[in-house]
Amino acid sequence: MRAKLLAVTERLIYTGGIHATGMDRIVRESGVARKSIYRYFPTKEALVAEALRERDERWMNWFVSACETAPPGPPRLRAIFEALADWFSQDDFNGCAFINAAGEVAAGPVHDVARAHKRRLRDYLCSVLAECGVTDAATAAEDLLILVDGAIISARVGGDSRAAQRAARMAHQLVRDQNVSSTTGDSL
Structure with a gap:
């Protein structure tokens, strides 16, 4: 019952937002x-x-697994954006649940979960x-x-079907710039 409740809640808030999803709808659709x-x-x-929290666990497992199919180094960096491009093309793509949640809730447990997800993603990057x-x-991971x-x-709000590819190009430039500045001692 708990698992179904969480799955329904996640789906409803992802597609409709936290504030727009009332408890009556959660009760009705979950059957709890x-x-x-x-x-x-x-x-x-x-x-x-x-x-x-459950979405974070599932999403990070999917994302890391998708990226880890590529060998370490630049191929894995490229795999990050290939995974994102695949995600963006899915019919149920509605942006990042954690960005969406943080946009609706400025503080408290929901915002804390969103922040923890971004830290976890940053650590993987x-x-x-x-x-x-x-x-x-x-x-560089912050960047x-x-x-x-x-x-x-860009993919969600702007409908940009090439957002992942453009970001990949910028990421490879970021790595080149980081490696050049570390060998020459230069920085911005």
Whole structure:
């Protein structure tokens, strides 16, 4: 019952938003009685936060698995954007659930889950950049996360079917620039 409740909640907030998804709809579509829901989760915010935690786990597992099919280094960096392009082309693509949630909720458990997801994604990007030989992979990962999030937003809001490919080109330039500045001692 809990798993179904979380799956339905995640689907509803991903497609319609947190504020637009009322508890009545969650009750109706999940088939879980309101009293049972509140036994598991004291508030709607707690329910949404847990649904997003589960999405984080599932999405990161999918993303890392998709990227890890490529060998370490530049091929894996390229795989990041190939995975994003595949995701963007799916019929149910509705942007990043965590960007969407953070846009609706400025603070609290839901925002904390969104922030934790972005940290987790940044940490994975850092490991890929380290495999590419980037000396300051942590700083470069912050930049790469901006490219990833920008591509997601461009694909969703702008309907840009080439957002992932453009972001990939910029990411490869970022790696080249990082590697050149680390060998020459130059920085911006």
